[in-house]
Amino acid sequence: MTEISAGYRVVFVHAHPDDETVGTGATIAHYAHRDDTHVTLVTCTLGEEGEVHVPELAKLAVTDADQLGGYRLVEWQRACDRLGVTDRRMLGGIGTWRDSGMMGLPANDHPRAFWGADVDTAAADLVAVLREVRPQVLVTYDPDGFYGHPDHIQAHRVSVAAVRLAADEQFRPDLGAPHRVAKFYWTTVLKSSLAEGFEAFKESQDNPFAGITDPDDLPFGVNDDEATTQIVATGYGDHKLAALREHATQVPPDNWVYVLAAKLGADAVTTEHYILVDGERGKGFGTHNWENDLFAGVDRHHT
Numbered sequence: 001m002t003e004i005s006a007g008y009r010v011v012f013v014h015a016h017p018d019d020e021t022v023g024t025g026a027t028i029a030h031y032a033h034r035d036d037t038h039v040t041l042v043t044c045t046l047g048e049e050g051e052v053h054v055p056e057l058a059k060l061a062v063t064d065a066d067q068l069g070g071y072r073l074v075e076w077q078r079a080c081d082r083l084g085v086t087d088r089r090m091l092g093g094i095g096t097w098r099d100s101g102m103m104g105l106p107a108n109d110h111p112r113a114f115w116g117a118d119v120d121t122a123a124a125d126l127v128a129v130l131r132e133v134r135p136q137v138l139v140t141y142d143p144d145g146f147y148g149h150p151d152h153i154q155a156h157r158v159s160v161a162a163v164r165l166a167a168d169e170q171f172r173p174d175l176g177a178p179h180r181v182a183k184f185y186w187t188t189v190l191k192s193s194l195a196e197g198f199e200a201f202k203e204s205q206d207n208p209f210a211g212i213t214d215p216d217d218l219p220f221g222v223n224d225d226e227a228t229t230q231i232v233a234t235g236y237g238d239h240k241l242a243a244l245r246e247h248a249t250q251v252p253p254d255n256w257v258y259v260l261a262a263k264l265g266a267d268a269v270t271t272e273h274y275i276l277v278d279g280e281r282g283k284g285f286g287t288h289n290w291e292n293d294l295f296a297g298v299d300r301h302h303t
Helices: 019-032 055-060 068-083 119-133 150-166 191-200 237-246 256-264
Strands: 008-014 037-043 087-090 137-140 183-188 229-232 271-278
Touching (some): 008 019, 008 119, 019 229, 055 068, 068 087, 068 237, 137 150, 150 183, 237 256
16 A cells, blocks of 8 residues: 655556556656655556567567557656656556557457447456545546557446546445546547647647547547646646657657657646646646646645
């Protein structure tokens, strides 16, 4: 059990190693480096079904040695070090749940596939974390898992169930005293930011958006007024980029994030957006009245 003295506590729930960095890395680094905040990362699988972008490691893939999960565990640990996260956990313990692969693939039916997990069973493992850490804030994906990956969708379902069950005094008292999460967020990206990306890369040979001219053609993204919270983690771009580099099997050196940072500087990758779906919205700022802190309006003594 982790001893926690920080007044503010947040739990991020992600599907695979690298997801924590790609989607929320700057936010995580920002809060992990605050003396008054404790960050817990819960990752649900080892990412066994991922691609391998390092040629000399190609045989680790599921189609050969099927050893990628163990390697990605090490990448994840190193990335967490770069972000400053010391409290990092695999849901249910290392190897409990397996990467389900993309929707419709045979990997969806693996006996340990996270996609096939009983939601309340998996949620109980997250309830144990929530009742131990007692966070005011939890962050995970939207119901579509951001882009439709089965494990992202399941991470959403498990998180929703865990938030509900953690507060239920009748549910598994052996897991600790009931706890109510004050604010529940989904990750998101703005369509306006995607449009800016289209423009920034328009003349580039490294254009990750080649052939796409309208953000509405992508399976993710929201309008500015649908987001509730903007975290501008100035100064933590280098932390996010360093963490991405630790995920070398998944993030090749020509990835668009690196190209963007090279063009505009590391702080170009430090702004991340969220949608508050449960809890009281804190004070907002700017044109869209966005919160600028996940803990806006939170009582640090909330337990």
